Each structure stands twice: as C-alpha cells, then as structure tokens.
Amino acid sequence: MATSLNGSSAASIVARAQGLFDDLSFTAARAWKAAEPGRKVIGYMPIYVPREIIHAAGMLPLGILGGGDQLEVIHGDAYYQSYICRIPRSTIELGVSGRLDFVDGMLFPSICDVIRNLSGMWKMMFPNVYVRYFDVPQNYKDGIGGNYYVSELSELVEALGTLRGKPISDDELRHSIAVYNENRRLVRELYSFRAQRPWQAPAAEVYLVLRAGLVLPVEEHSALVRDYLAAAEREERPRRDNCRVVLTGVFCEQPPLNLIKSLELSGCYVVDDDLLLVTRWLTADVPTSGNPLQELASAFLHHSESTAAKYEPDLKEKGQHLVRAVRRSGAEGVIFACPSFCDPALLERPMLQHVLKDADIPYIAFKYAENSGQMQPIREQAGTFADSIKLWSGA
Amino acid sequence: MTVIVTPKAGPAKQVVKDDSMLKQKEMMAAHYERLTNAPETGEKVASTFVPGNLNELIKCFDLLNNLPEVNAIQSGLRRQSGSYVLEAEKIGHSEDVCTYVKSDIGMMAKGNIGPNGKRLPDPDVLLLSYTGCFTFMKWFELLREQYKCETIMLHTPYMGDGKITKNMIEYMVKQLKEEVIPKLERISGVKFDIDRLREYLKKSAVAEDDLVRVLQSAKSKPSPIDAYFGGIYYIGPIFGAFRGTDDAIDYYKFLRAEVEERLANGQGPVTPDGDMGQEKYRLVVEGPPNYTNFRQFWKMFYDEGAVVVASSYTKVGGVYDFGFRHDPDKPLETLAEYCLGVYTNRSLPMRVDMLSNYIDEYAADGLLINSIKSCNSFSAGQLLIMREVEKRTGKPAAFIESDLVDPRYFSAANIKNRLESYFQMIEQRRAGARAAA
Ligand code: SF4
Numbered sequence: 001m002a003t004s005l006n007g008s009s010a011a012s013i014v015a016r017a018q019g020l021f022d023d024l025s026f027t028a029a030r031a032w033k034a035a036e037p038g039r040k041v042i043g044y045m046p047i048y049v050p051r052e053i054i055h056a057a058g059m060l061p062l063g064i065l066g067g068g069d070q071l072e073v074i075h076g077d078a079y080y081q082s083y084i085c086r087i088p089r090s091t092i093e094l095g096v097s098g099r100l101d102f103v104d105g106m107l108f109p110s111i112c113d114v115i116r117n118l119s120g121m122w123k124m125m126f127p128n129v130y131v132r133y134f135d136v137p138q139n140y141k142d143g144i145g146g147n148y149y150v151s152e153l154s155e156l157v158e159a160l161g162t163l164r165g166k167p168i169s170d171d172e173l174r175h176s177i178a179v180y181n182e183n184r185r186l187v188r189e190l191y192s193f194r195a196q197r198p199w200q201a202p203a204a205e206v207y208l209v210l211r212a213g214l215v216l217p218v219e220e221h222s223a224l225v226r227d228y229l230a231a232a233e234r235e236e237r238p239r240r241d242n243c244r245v246v247l248t249g250v251f252c253e254q255p256p257l258n259l260i261k262s263l264e265l266s267g268c269y270v271v272d273d274d275l276l277l278v279t280r281w282l283t284a285d286v287p288t289s290g291n292p293l294q295e296l297a298s299a300f301l302h303h304s305e306s307t308a309a310k311y312e313p314d315l316k317e318k319g320q321h322l323v324r325a326v327r328r329s330g331a332e333g334v335i336f337a338c339p340s341f342c343d344p345a346l347l348e349r350p351m352l353q354h355v356l357k358d359a360d361i362p363y364i365a366f367k368y369a370e371n372s373g374q375m376q377p378i379r380e381q382a383g384t385f386a387d388s389i390k391l392w393s394g395a
Numbered sequence: 396m397t398v399i400v401t402p403k404a405g406p407a408k409q410v411v412k413d414d415s416m417l418k419q420k421e422m423m424a425a426h427y428e429r430l431t432n433a434p435e436t437g438e439k440v441a442s443t444f445v446p447g448n449l450n451e452l453i454k455c456f457d458l459l460n461n462l463p464e465v466n467a468i469q470s471g472l473r474r475q476s477g478s479y480v481l482e483a484e485k486i487g488h489s490e491d492v493c494t495y496v497k498s499d500i501g502m503m504a505k506g507n508i509g510p511n512g513k514r515l516p517d518p519d520v521l522l523l524s525y526t527g528c529f530t531f532m533k534w535f536e537l538l539r540e541q542y543k544c545e546t547i548m549l550h551t552p553y554m555g556d557g558k559i560t561k562n563m564i565e566y567m568v569k570q571l572k573e574e575v576i577p578k579l580e581r582i583s584g585v586k587f588d589i590d591r592l593r594e595y596l597k598k599s600a601v602a603e604d605d606l607v608r609v610l611q612s613a614k615s616k617p618s619p620i621d622a623y624f625g626g627i628y629y630i631g632p633i634f635g636a637f638r639g640t641d642d643a644i645d646y647y648k649f650l651r652a653e654v655e656e657r658l659a660n661g662q663g664p665v666t667p668d669g670d671m672g673q674e675k676y677r678l679v680v681e682g683p684p685n686y687t688n689f690r691q692f693w694k695m696f697y698d699e700g701a702v703v704v705a706s707s708y709t710k711v712g713g714v715y716d717f718g719f720r721h722d723p724d725k726p727l728e729t730l731a732e733y734c735l736g737v738y739t740n741r742s743l744p745m746r747v748d749m750l751s752n753y754i755d756e757y758a759a760d761g762l763l764i765n766s767i768k769s770c771n772s773f774s775a776g777q778l779l780i781m782r783e784v785e786k787r788t789g790k791p792a793a794f795i796e797s798d799l800v801d802p803r804y805f806s807a808a809n810i811k812n813r814l815e816s817y818f819q820m821i822e823q824r825r826a827g828a829r830a831a832a
C-alpha cells in the first residue's frame with residue numbers, strides 16, 4: 001500500500017481530477033508550459049505512445065481523447081461523414097477552436113484507419129505543428145519487429161531532440177523510464193486495490209484519477225494516485241450488493257463519465273477495464289540499465305497489453321487476456337461497451353465473446369458515443385445483467 | 396478493397412468481340428474452376444488481400460490465390476451480398492462494420508458458394524498481408540477462428556510521413572525472409588526458389604507497363620476509356636490472381652492494342668450500352684464504387700456524357716503510374732516497396748497531391764468522391780481531401796455516399812440528384828470562365 005499520505009480526502013482528490021477532466025481548454029497544461037520559457041507540449045491520442053521519450057525531452061505529454069459530452073461540436077462535423085465515430089470530429093473541434101493552440105506536436109498512434117488518417121489531416125490543417133503517425137510493429141520477434149520499432153523510436157527521439165534544440169541522451173531516457181515505471185506501478189496498485197474493494201474506489205473515481213495522468217506531469221500524477229490510494233484505504237465507504245464486471249471496448253473514444261457511473265448505480269462494480277490503456281500498457285517494469293530504446297521495444301513486444309489494435313499471432317491466445325482479467329479481478333461477467341462505428345472494437349467483439357462463452361463467462365454488449373446522453377437503456381441492461389449474475393451465483 | 400469483375404456483368408455487345416474481354420472472362424472462369432476443384436486436385440489455397448497481394452510469391456509455392464474481397468465483389472454484382480451481410484449481422488456482427496467482411500462471413504455461413512456455383516475451398520493458409528487497412532487484421536483473425544488454419548502476418552508500415560524509409564523496407568524484407576517464406580515453404584511443401592520469383596516479377600513488370608499505357612490513354616480528349624467503371628475491369632487480372640503470369644501479359648497486350656485503336660479512331664469508352672456518346676465531362680473519382688447497383692451507377696455517368704479519366708480506386712492493388720514496377724533484380728525489396736506504395740497505404744497529403752495532379756494531368760473538370768460507408772481506410776478524411784483538392788485546382792468537387800456491397804446504402808435517387816447538380820455546377824463554371832475570357 002502506498003505510504004505517502006498528505007491527508008487529502010478522496011473527495012478533494014477526485015474534485016481536482018474532475019476539474020482537470022472538465023477543462024476543455026487544458027489550463028493546467030497551458031500553465032505548465034508558461035511556467036518556463038522553452039517548454040513544449042506534445043499531444044497524443046489513444047492507444048499507446050512511449051511517453052517516456054516525450055518526458056525525456058523535458059516536454060509534457062498530453063493525452064487528447066476527444067471532447068467528451070460537454071464540447072459543442074460546431075466545425076468537426078463538417079470533416080466527417082455520419083458513419084464515422086465521434087472522437088476524430090471532436091478532436092478536430094478542439095484543434096480548430098484553438099483549444100490546442102499551445103500544443104507543439106501531436107502523435108497519432110497506430111490504432112485504426114480513422115486515427116491514422118487524422119494524422120494526415122492534422123498535417124494539412126496545422127502545418128506548424130510537429131505531427132507524427134506513430135507506427136508500432138505487428139511482428140513480435142526482437143530481430144524483426146523489435147529492430148523496426150527501435151528505429152521508429154530513434155526517429156521520434158531525434159525529432160523531439162531537434163524540436164527542443166538539444167539531443168535527448170540515454171541517461172535522460174533512463175531517468176524517464178524509471179519515473180514511468182513508478183507511475184505504472186501505482187496505477188497497477190490502484191487497479192488491484194479496486195479489484196479487491198471496488199466499493200472503496202468507485203469506477204468513475206478511478207477513471208478520473210487515471211485521466212488526470214493524461215494532463216498532469218507524471219511526477220504530479222504519481223503523487224495524486226498515491227494520495228488517492230491512501231485516502232481510499234482510509235475512508236470507509238458504503239458497500240453495495242453489486243456484481244463484479246470487467247468493462248471492455250472502451251480503449252479509444254471515451255464513454256461519458258455518466259455511463260461509467262450508471263454501471264455502478266445499476267449494480268455492476270467495474271473491477272477491471274481497458275480504459276486509458278496508455279497508463280499501464282507496459283505490464284512490467286522496463287529495465288533502467290542497458291539501451292533504453294531496446295528496453296522500451298522489448299517491453300512493447302513481450303510485456304504489453306492485448307487489445308483490438310494488436311495482432312494476436314497465436315489462435316489459442318486470442319481473447320485469453322480478457323479471461324485472465326476476469327479471473328484476476330474476480331469478475332463475474334463482462335460488459336462490452338463499444339463506440340458506435342468503431343471497427344476495431346466491434347470486429348473484435350464476436351471473437352472475444354466466443355472465448356468468453358467457452359470459458360462460461362456471461363456478458364452483455366451495447367454501443368455508445370462520447371456524447372451519448374440517454375443512459376436509461378444502458379442502466380436497464382446493466383441492471384438486468386447484475387440481477388441475472390446474482391441469480392446464477394445464488395443458484 | 397477490391398476489384399475483379401467477371402465480364403459477364405459488364406459491357407454487353409462489344410465485350411463479345413474484344414479479345415481482352417474474352418481473355419479475362421476465360422482467365423477468371425478457369426481460376427474459379429481451379430479454386431473450387433482444389434479439394435479434388437489437391438492444390439493448396441492461400442487467401443490474401445488485394446492491397447499487398449503477393450501473387451508472385453504465392454505462385455512460387457504452387458499455391459492458389461483466393462481473394463475474399465473479390466468474392467465479396469462477385470457477391471455484390473450477383474446481388475447476393477445483401478443477404479450475406481444480413482446473415483453475418485444475425486450471427487453477431489455489428490451493423491456498423493465493413494460490409495466486405497460481413498459479406499464474406501455471411502457467404503461462409505451459407506455454404507461458401509463461389510461465382511461458378513460451386514463451393515469455394517477452405518484456405519490452407521491465410522496470408523494476412525496487412526497493408527493499408529486495419530480491418531484486414533480483424534477480418535483474417537475472424538477467418539482464422541473459423542478455419543483454424545495457419546495465418547501469416549506481413550505487416551506493411553504506413554507511409555505517414557509520405558516516404559518509404561530504409562527501416563520500413565528492412566522490416567518488411569526481414570518478415571518475408573524469416574517469417575513469410577519459411578512458413579509458406581512448410582505449408583506448401585515447396586522449397587523457395589528466388590529465381591522463380593524473379594521470373595514472375597519480370598512478367599509482372601511487362602503487364603504493368605501495358606496497364607499504365609492503358610490508364611494514361613485517358614489523358615487524350617476524348618478519353619478512349621473510363622478509368623473508374625471500365626478501369627475496374629482493366630485492373631482485374633493484375634490486382635487479382637494473375638500478376639506475374641503469361642495470361643496477364645497477353646491480357647494487357649490485347650487491351651492496350653484495343654485501347655490504342657480506339658485512341659487512333661478518336662473513339663470514347665465502351666459502356667454496357669455500347670459506345671459512349673459525346674464526352675461532356677471529365678472527372679477524377681476518389682473512392683471505391685458501389686457493386687450492388689454497379690451498372691445503374693455507371694449509367695448515371697455515361698447517360699450524361701461523363702467519363703472518369705482517373706481514379707484512386709484503380710490504385711488500391713498497386714500504384715504504377717509514377718514509375719514503380721516490380722523489379723526482378725531486388726525481388727524481396729520490390730515486394731516490400733509494392734506493398735508500401737498501394738493507394739490506401741499513402742498518407743492523406745499524398746492522396747491530395749495525387750488527386751490534384753490527376754485533375755491537372757488528365758485535364759479533368761473536377762473531383763467526385765464516392766464515400767463508402769464501410770471503408771474507414773478510404774473514407775475518414777475525404778471531406779478534407781475534397782476541400783483541399785478544390786482549393787488547389789480551382790475545380791469544383793462533389794461528394795456522394797454509398798456502400799460497396801450493402802444494397803441498403805445505395806440510394807439511386809439521391810446519387811442521381813447530386814450528380815445532376817454537380818454537372819450543372821461544372822457547366823456554370825465553364826460559362827463563368829468563358830465570360831471572363
Ligand atoms: S473509436 Fe474506434 S474507429 Fe474511432 S478512432 Fe477510436 S479506434 Fe478508431
């Protein structure tokens with residue numbers, strides 16, 4: 001359990017995180033940048049970028065996750081057909097409305113064709129910003145995918161070094177790796193705490209605390225997670241007679257906060273999820289000795305999360321990460337929540353469902369958009385699911 | 396994304412007398428016969444995709460190339476895709492996802508009957524040439540689940556920065572050498588012979604030369620071809636199972652001769668209703684066509700005297716018009732370069748450049764985008780592409796929406812209206828330009 005206690009209440013920590021979440025002008029990141037001349041901010045989208053490299057350049061990695069349900073999309077819709085998900089249009093909205101005018105670079109990870117193409121749009125629309133499509137290998141052999149990835153990482157290191165006017169050293173990278181190792185350890189601790197006592201760390205709170213890490217400098221975020229863990233441990237919260245579920249499919253376009261809250265209100269404790277995977281993508285500490293880029297590459301190849309955007313070379317392994325998440329967190333069922341029009345999540349879903357069926361794990365599925373307002377159907381579905389799980393486990 | 400169409404569904408009277416059409420028809424029929432007879436003949440089958448299709452390599456292992464995208468197109472043309480898509484949705488696939496995948500999965504669920512009325516064989520290997528489209532990965536993972544056969548991933552990095560780097564080529568060549576080739580050797584029982592590959596690549600380049608001549612004939616006025624609706628026939632062999640064969644060389648030789656003859660005679664394109672009338676509008680088209688109402692869609696163009704002089708869809712299985720040819724002197728590198736260069740693997744700025752240049756080089760009146768509901772790879776960003784191309788060329792652009800093989804998303808009335816307004820807009824611009832002159 002974390003030791004650094006400053007006595008803050010869970011409510012005050014969550015209130016701070018909520019403030020960061022609500023702030024669509026990114027005031028905190030702007031303030032960070034303004035505090036010292038020459039500071040730079042690099043935005044990134046889901047699903048994963050090695051934030052260590054941005055940090056090593058002395059820059060602030062800033063997670064850009066669309067506009068949620070509070071942003072009025074005025075221009076963004078003119079860029080997308082109705083059958084494309086929401087996140088790119090609200091992200092464009094953030095861009096064209098000037099909310100990202102302090103961002104010096106944007107990384108678009110290899111997750112799907114929509115974000116891939118958004119990288120090109122960004123290049124055309126914001127020609128003064130450093131834009132990179134961040135490709136990752138789909139081959140997991142060190143000598144093949146690993147070599148390719150190390151070269152890709154080197155290009156990023158070089159580009160960010162150029163952007164700040166001084167090359168990034170290996171020692172800077174090693175230091176940043178250590179800082180992020182610590183952050184990931186804390187995030188994992190938070191997840192295992194919640195899996196054990198979900199009533200002490202409600203899903204919406206965990207989400208907000210995690211999400212703060214996409215805006216704050218990592219050191220500050222680690223302190224925040226530590227404080228939250230301490231508070232969650234300390235404060236007794238009422239325990240409901242909820243069932244325990246893993247929430248999956250929510251790895252890119254964000255579900256509205258209300259959706260996450262609704263699940264718990266309707267009887268489902270979320271004990272694991274694939275929200276904000278960047279915060280725990282690497283599942284083990286990255287060694288801080290040796291060649292830092294090799295180590296980052298090796299961690300990516302051999303110790304990283306499974307998700308729809310990643311190829312699973314072994315048929316027998318397909319979907320097993322989800323079964324393991326269920327077992328590890330003591331979940332009784334799985335909720336598939338997928339963004340409408342999301343090919344990766346929706347094409348993956350039937351395969352995962354087959355695996356769950358074989359493992360005798362119940363599930364339900366629905367779609368959402370980041371700006372979905374009507375939660376009643378989801379509440380009803382989740383409520384019925386919770387009831388039926390209780391019925392089975394009682395039988 | 397894809398392309399092969401059997402001539403059966405295409406141009407009527409002229410088809411019969413064109414050597415190229417006859418040739419293609421024979422080639423396709425023979426190929427489907429070989430495929431459907433594979434369980435009896437013992438030939439092994441590799442399923443793969445059109446963008447990043449490694450036909451020369453597949454042939455080195457005596458494997459038969461089966462392209463699920465092409466099967467989906469065939470289902471679309473034969474008006475069976477609608478029921479296949481519904482079948483896939485019934486068994487749990489979302490209404491939101493790519494209909495090529497659903498058409499394929501629905502067809503499997505309903506017995507996997509090919510265009511020749513016989514059952515298509517189960518693949519011995521899924522060659523997941525992961526090029527230009529994320530959906531490919533999910534598609535073959537889904538098929539792997541069904542067929543439980545070996546699946547080989549070949550990852551083509553995306554040209555995000557508009558260039559092919561040494562790192563990309565090395566990565567792909569390594570995958571070919573250390574993963575793809577050894578696995579294909581094991582599955583086929585045939586030892587890899589790089590000289591055999593060179594021979595096939597040499598043949599590819601010959602056919603590619605002729606294809607480019609055909610496509611570029613559209614620079615003439617009037618254009619002797621329609622480079623979208625007609626172009627889909629022309630790319631069939633080379634994007635499908637015939638690149639690297641003598642058949643493809645012959646086909647493109649015939650085709651080129653026919654097109655050159657039309658050119659010499661000052662004739663326009665052949666349409667399903669015979670020779671097209673006077674060429675009134677010259678368009679560049681971005682995006683795949685609709686296949687469920689293919690002829691109806693085409694007719695909306697040729698009835699108005701609109702000819703497509705260049706299209707991006709005819710570049711999804713390879714971009715040859717900027718000089719790339721399969722090169723037997725660097726056999727694996729050339730395969731890598733080919734995959735990297737296909738249209739859907741190009742960044743958006745590259746696509747804007749290509750389309751704008753086409754408008755200039757082919758003296759087109761403007762850009763028409765057919766935005767496909769299924770296809771995020773093509774569609775995401777097309778509205779910006781449209782505005783950029785308009786801005787750069789000063790030529791009007793228009794936007795229509797349909798789907799590849801889902802008949803629910805083809806609204807003839809809407810599309811026709813849009814096209815009519817677009818043609819009027821072109822007329823107005825011309826009148827304006829004349830007045831200003
Ligand atoms: S929500 Fe899905 S389709 Fe949309 S950008 Fe994210 S991964 Fe791509």
Ligand code: SF4
Binds near residue numbers: 494528530771
């Ligand atoms: S998304 Fe587009 S490119 Fe990919 S399989 Fe579907 S139609 Fe083809």
